[in-house]
Amino acid sequence: MKKKLTKKELQEFKKIVLKKKEEILDEIKHISEDTLKKSQREASGDISGYTYHMADVATDTYDREFSLSLASNERKLIYEFDDALKKIVEGTFGICEDCKCLIAKNRLKAVPQARLCVKCQEKREKK
Numbered sequence: 797m798k799k800k801l802t803k804k805e806l807q808e809f810k811k812i813v814l815k816k817k818e819e820i821l822d823e824i825k826h827i828s829e830d831t832l833k834k835s836q837r838e839a840s841g842d843i844s845g846y847t848y849h850m851a852d853v854a855t856d857t858y859d860r861e862f863s864l865s866l867a868s869n870e871r872k873l874i875y876e877f878d879d880a881l882k883k884i885v886e887g888t889f890g891i892c893e894d895c896k897c898l899i900a901k902n903r904l905k906a907v908p909q910a911r912l913c914v915k916c917q918e919k920r921e922k923k
């Protein structure tokens with residue numbers, strides 16, 4: 797039984813991971829742009845002087861926290877994709893971290909950042 801993916805397979809997965817990473821980066825960009833547009837719209841609202849300033853600060857803080865929490869899942873995914881890319885370079889991509897067997901290709905295509913095979917994943921989730 798082969799214990800590693802071939803170079804050709806690794807290249808295929810590299811493309812998949814890069815594409816998914818790009819999609820996530822795009823999503824993060826959209827989230828920040830939406831937040832920015834929203835604060836600009838509220839900042840141009842009909843509030844004057846000191847009150848306006850305070851409202852602006854409050855909105856900014858709220859939006860920043862809101863977009864941060866929205867983007868945190870995406871940021872985590874970026875780390876995972878970077879990790880997968882590192883493994884592709886090292887040639888260890890697609891190998892289950894627990895049982896060292898090859899992770900099913902279908903699983904890797906759907907979840908290229910997977911570190912475990914389905915069996916080991918299920919075992920960990922049960923714990």
Ligand SMILES: [Zn+2]
Pocket residue numbers: 892893894895896897912913914915916917
């Ligand atoms: Zn495993």
